[in-house]
Amino acid sequence: MTRGETVAFLVRIGLEAVGCRIPVEFDGDALAVRDLLVEFDGGITCHSASDGAHREVFSMPPGAEESAASAIVARLLTGIATREIEAAHRRMRG
Secondary structure (H helix, E strand, O other), X not given: OOHHHHHHHHHHHHHHHOOOOOOOEEOOOEEEEOOEEEEOOOOEEEEEOHHHOOEEEXXXXXXXXXXXXXXXXXXXXXXXXXXXXXXXXXXXXX
């Protein structure tokens, strides 16, 4: 299993553990999950493509597959929770 396949597998497991069914796509070179693009050239680099801007989210050394998968899942879940909290607060204010 390649590093990319490993990270994709671990991200899927992490998301499934909390009931999320977010698609995780891996094309052999890069991993795509929502607005995140993860590349495996040398190290592991994650970019965000939200709002049309590409920003580096994190960069980790080779061998940090578990940490990278955890960081990806945490970022995705934080975004989901934040959007739900904001929506609930808007509804409360009427």
